[in-house]
Amino acid sequence: MGSYGPDSFGRFDDSDVRALIADYPLAWLISPGSGEASLLPLVPVWREDGSMAELIGHMARSNPLHAALQQDSQALMLFQGPQAYVSPEQVGRRDWAPTWIYAQLRIEARIDFEPGGTAAALDVLIDTVEAGRARPWSAAELGARYETMLGAIIGFRARVGDLSGRFKLGQDERSEDLDAIMNTIADPDLLRWIRRMNRHRLP
Structure with a gap:
């Protein structure tokens, strides 16, 4: 997988896609035709072969992006x-x-709104972001407020079409220059991603 020009920055695999979205699930969802856009957390659904089939999310019904x-x-x-x-x-x-070093994914998709699946979409997100906590939170703890909140939002599935990415994380640097860069990076997440995308040549 990977299709963003001929250089090494466009070479990545399904595991890199999975890891990036797991680390950074908040994405811009854009309606190209209208120009409406919102930042929304999205949870991917994977096929048996490891590729991404769709993303699950939700938004406010009052969001102009919903109408668009x-x-x-x-x-x-x-x-x-x-x-x-x-x-x-x-x-x-x-x-x-x-x-500048960075990582990005660009995904084209078709949005299918699922009013009857809104609660399930919320549960998927909550289970994902609360995983690993000592006392994971659940929507049931909202009590009567939950039904009111549920009526104000709508769940959706984004059926994935074209997917491309660019992981520009030092793959083109000389080994000694990459080592120097890594020795000055204070962000542990960025350092981890530099190591990941240069895993073929780092010890």
């Missing part, structure tokens, strides 16, 4: 992972050009 996607169900989703500016100072060479 009812008119035209074609949507674009943009996930952004870790990012940082890298200065020549970090590399230790004044003849090295500064750059």
Whole structure:
């Protein structure tokens, strides 16, 4: 998998897609036809072969994006992972050009609203983001407020079409320059992603 030009930044696999969305589930959901857009948390559903089939989410019924996607169900989703500016100072060479490192996914999809699936969409998100906590929270703890809240939102499934990405995380750097960059990165998540996308050449 991976289709974002001929360079190494467009080479990635399903496991990289899975990891990026798990780490950074908040994505821009955009209606290209209307220009409406919102940041929404999305939970992927995977096929047996490891590829992504769809994403589950929800939004407020009053959100203008809801009306726009009812008119035209074609949507674009943009996930952004870790990012940082890298200065020549970090590399230790004044003849090295500064750059920006980052990870992103671009997904085209068709949005199917599922009023009857709104509670299930909420449960999927809650189970995902509360996983691993000592006392995971559940929607039932809202009591009577839950039904009121449920009426104000609507669940949806984004049926995935084209998926592309760009993981520009130092793959084109010389080994000594990459080592220097990594030694100056304070963000542990970014450092982990640099290691991930350079795993073929790092110890």
